[in-house]
Amino acid sequence: MENQTQAQVMSTKDWMITLLISFLPLVGFVMLFVWAFGSNENPNKANWAKAALIWAAIWCVLVFVLWGSIMAAFLAGGSRGFDA
Secondary structure, eight states, X not given: XXXXXXXXXXXXXXXXXXXXXXXXXXXXXXXXXXXXXXXXXXXXXXXXXXXXXXXXXXXXXXHHHHHHHHHHHHHHHHTTOSOO
């Protein structure tokens, strides 16, 4: 078997700082990539960052589909006018 070492437990203070940084626009998004794919990050933080990036991708797809359907309905309905 492989010799595995356990990751150090992240304290509440560490998580508070991590969440604060991740809430910052643009900086937080960049930091999610750094934490997710950095080689010397805590595995717990790396897994959390990967999950957050997956959720962000899901939300982007949902917003794109929603806006696409709204714009399609608007453009299709806009050509008939209000007195139809």
